[in-house]
Amino acid sequence: MTKTSRNILVENVQRELIAYLGSGRPINSAEVAKAIDPTGLDIDDLDRLLRIRFALSDPVQAYLDKLPQRLRRIQTANNVSRDRVRGEIRGAVDWGQTVRLRYEENPKDRSTFVTRTPYTEYGLPENILVKTLLSIISEIALSDLRAIDQQWRRSRWDDDAIASFDRRFTKNVHLNRIAADSSTQIRGRHLEAARSARKPLYYKAYDLYRLYERLLNKSFEDTDAQAVLYDTITVPNTDKLFELACIFRLLRQFQLILDVRLQPIEAGSDPIARLKNEQWEIDVFHDQNGPLKFHERLPEHPTDAYLKQYESILDKHKAFLDRNSRKALFSGRPDIVIIATERSKPSSLPSHVILGEIKHTSHKNTFSTGVKELFEYLEFARPREGTIRNWGTGNYLTAIDSTQLHGLILTDGIQKKPAIDNVSHWNYNQIENIDPTTWLSEDAQRDNSESA
Template sequence: MSKLSRAALTDAVQEELITYLRNGTINERSVTRALDISGLGIENLNRLKRIHFCLSDDIVEFVEALQGRLRRVKTANQREREVTQGEVRGGIDWQATTRLRYSEAAGDRTQFACKTPYTEYDIPENLVLKKLLWVIHSTVQDDLSNIDYEWRTNAWPTERITKFDRIYARNVHLNRIRDGDNIEINRRMLNTARTARQSLYTDAYTYYDRYRRLLAGAYDDDDISELLSDTLVVPERLPRLFELFCIFRLLRGFSDEGFRLHPIESGSNPLATLEGDQHTVDVYHDRSGELSFHVPLSELDGVEEDYVERIRHIQRRHEELVDAFLGDDTRHSLFSGRPDIVFEVYDSPRREIPVSVILAEIKYSDSPQTFKSGLEELLEYIEFAQQDGYLTDQDIEIRGLLITDGVESNMVAPLDGHIAHLSAADLTAERFSTHWIPERLR
């Protein structure tokens, strides 16, 4: 039985999980410690902060109740001075009219200086409200609406997004307030909203102030740390969470220069990148990166053994039956797979072909049988890894790493310098660096 529980895995990598935007569930555990993500070098960090801010229960509830609360938007009655010819609009400012007639209009008695009443919406508390709603609306539309995972649809179902978009675009009161991207919030505006009598504005102050502190990196504030912890997306499958735990542990010990983490979302982008003076390292999780591990069936051309002919017969019959039953095409191969982690190491300035590749297979198990199958998979990945041909046929250093959750093995240093096994408990910077990181990367 595996030793590391979901709670232990989540707690160990809470900071790094800020970047995780793939399939999973929102964290249900209470915050156990302050989450300081300042030293992680996360790319597009403010975007991730906005996403987590909009996933918080307070923001979702604030938006859900917005339509009814906007009926009580506060305004100020103002009077605008204008000069009219032959007509009166609003009250006449006789003192200003007299000055006008004798200084500018040469005694023209048909001119009037009038005070025209109008309703002012751009008051401080409305500007704070509109800025907050602009932050939420732009984040939901640009970043959340295209995510098709359950954690997003639970917090922001399509109906809620559509309703909010309609309110934001069509509400007569909001439309009369300056556009959110043109609003610069200052301390006076915040103080006015904070001391307002209406809860709409005090809530707007509370949430915008929290957003402002989140962007500023106030991770030691309890409510900021709690917000980040409560909105973490945690992989639902324990093996996937264990894989991320192992990757982040490896990254912590890989180099003193530090990695730049990327948001973990749909697409083929690396999970992390290191850019040093001598090398660049791209790290992929559940992605093949620039490599290929697919060997087409055509590789059998020229081989006439009886076994190969039987394989060909099976594949042909399979194609025929799939087409008959489902009307679909199928694509056969000798081998197709993908390691859990791919490290691609390039010399700087970056070239097209890596100088070193590290492939890792991760097994959330302490079973010797699982160890054996994982080791076999790892050897297959090393043998079949390709980029403009098989890597084993090129001058590229290839290393393999098998990580398990507690399997005891006899090897301490990597076998022949190329294959190593580490238990999750051994994923420390010193152990990893001393025995396994290629010397060029230390």
């Protein structure tokens, strides 16, 4: 069996993200952002990632390349300011306004004048849009891009080019005369003035600003917005892409088979998705422990010979590195944690827990490692204290009769293995054959074995 190519994974994840984000279906975009974040900045804000990719996109870079010469032909208007002065006169006197002012206030006052001073107006609607757009790009470049110390970023916009843009933006005499920044509220008149302008400085700025709006509104219908999303997804490593692709397919199976619907997720919550119907409430975690912990401490003052030797290893490790070392026999985290609670039962405790390990591999050794890790997670999984769904016990899940425990290993190109000990194996292209009811039924263990 052959592995799924990276291009196909990117296309599949992009298609799923467009379906979830573009339709407004609630999925935890913060968890998605962490999964596809290539910056090394621990970004958990999808909008921030999209802003970064917007600034690095081909249309923006092409606009900035031609900006210096285009700014020389910036649009202005001739205008006149009228100022009230007393005594000293600078500029031409507007005698009509002067006579009117004196008549209204004090006809005998001969020291008050209204003067006319011509000036060049820069605050035109189309200029405000250009300055706002450039302010947004500058903010992204200085606050985010320069902090990304990776070659893929430098190949798109290196540090010298960012510094050059910053100097041009902050010292340009025309731009400095336009009162606008990244927080300026753009209205219809700004957009229409730029859209209908004949100069590319303006109508290209209109296109870019509308693209920026569509990205933040998660509107990916047009090809430019899809291209930015595609770039956002292509940078992360293939393993992360594969994990997301598997999770999206699993979510689809839950929705199709169980008729559960995605539910809104509060900001700061860990699940990548929450599904619910009249019978079930299901939380899906990716690269998160959820309400569980997978950590086994080394006993204090162990008497077993093997444990004594292991404690000695940890002590030497601590001394060699001159830092604290957690004395743990086991510590880890599965790729997927699925918590299913049956709403019709009086107890609010989860009735089913599914732990999953995802390996984008066709190598038997990597598959073997994943299987071993999954069985370790199943054996050592315990409720975590202080969680919303606290079992009220420190027992392992294997010892809690009210909760059925299941394992899932997902690979790509490994011949499917039969289920054993409530653990099933599927390849990526077989996920659409998974029936989640085999996990959530009363006879789940027997059904899982038969389905293999």
